[in-house]
Amino acid sequence: MKVTVDQDLCYGSADCVYRVGSVFTTVDGFGAVIPGREDTGDDPRVREAAEQCPSQAISITDGQ
Incomplete structure (x- = not known):
């Protein structure tokens, strides 16, 4: 699973x-x-960071 941060958000x-x-x-x-x-x-801590991001700028995708 790929994690990214949307700089615009x-x-x-x-x-x-x-x-x-x-x-x-x-x-x-x-x-x-x-x-x-x-x-x-796939790291549970990364998933939690994405869920708790106050600007919802973190995305986790299947990487394709």
Whole structure:
């Protein structure tokens, strides 16, 4: 499962970084997925970060 952050929706709360710093980071003040960590959507912590994202900017897809 692939995880992404929509930069147009993100408003930079950094909640994702706080929850799963091994997968998320900030770039120019907005949430982003650390390069090479895009395929971590199966991780329950990543799923929780997506569900709890205050701007609903995190998406998890089947990667296709």
